[in-house]
Amino acid sequence: MTKIGYARVSTTDQDLEVQLAKLKAQGCEIIRSEKVSGASRDGRRELKTVIDFLRPGDELMVARLDRLGRDTRDVLNIIHDCEQKGAFVTVLDPYVSTQGDMGHLVITVLGMVAQMERRFIKDRQRDGIERAKTNGIYKGGKRRIDREGVLALKHGGMTPTQIAAEVGCSRMQVYRILNHQ
Incomplete structure (x- = not known):
C-alpha cells in the first residue's frame, strides 16, 4: 500500500506549502501538486496522473475535500475512479476515509455542503459587484498576467506551453489570452 498525496490551489499566487506539509506529515511517499481551478477536472494533469x-x-490523501473538487458530482466521480482501481481516499481535515461504509456518506454530505457554500460565496460576490457597479466604483478583477507580454511571446515564436512556463501560469490562461486578441 502506497500513500499518495494530492495538493491543489486555484491560482499561481496561492501557496501549496501548508497542504504539502500536512501530506508529508501523514507519510505520503508520493505527492503531486498543481495550481489550477478545481471547478472541473479539465486541465488537472497531476490529478489524472x-x-x-x-x-x-x-491511499489517495488530500488535505481538504475541496482540493479534490468543488462540485459534489466531480468529487464522487474521482472517488469512484479511485475505488475502481482498488484504492481509497482519505481527507485529512476533517478526517474521513472511504475505506469504511460511513466514510462514503460523510464525504457525500461534505461535498454537498462545500458545493452549497461555493454557491453562497458566488451569490454574495455577484451582489457586491452589482452594488459596486451601481455606485460607480467597480473596476473589474485585477489582472494577474501581462496580456501584452503573452502576445509578444507568442509573436516571438513561443508555444503556449513555453509561454505558460515563462510567465508562470497555466496553458489554459495562455489560450484564453490568445483566443481573445
Whole structure:
C-alpha cells in the first residue's frame, strides 16, 4: 500500500506549502501538486496522473475535500475512479476515509455542503459587484498576467506551453489570452 498525496490551489499566487506539509506529515511517499481551478477536472494533469498511477490498496490523501473538487458530482466521480482501481481516499481535515461504509456518506454530505457554500460565496460576490457597479466604483478583477507580454511571446515564436512556463501560469490562461486578441 502506497500513500499518495494530492495538493491543489486555484491560482499561481496561492501557496501549496501548508497542504504539502500536512501530506508529508501523514507519510505520503508520493505527492503531486498543481495550481489550477478545481471547478472541473479539465486541465488537472497531476490529478489524472495520480489516478492513473493508483494500484489496489493505495491511499489517495488530500488535505481538504475541496482540493479534490468543488462540485459534489466531480468529487464522487474521482472517488469512484479511485475505488475502481482498488484504492481509497482519505481527507485529512476533517478526517474521513472511504475505506469504511460511513466514510462514503460523510464525504457525500461534505461535498454537498462545500458545493452549497461555493454557491453562497458566488451569490454574495455577484451582489457586491452589482452594488459596486451601481455606485460607480467597480473596476473589474485585477489582472494577474501581462496580456501584452503573452502576445509578444507568442509573436516571438513561443508555444503556449513555453509561454505558460515563462510567465508562470497555466496553458489554459495562455489560450484564453490568445483566443481573445
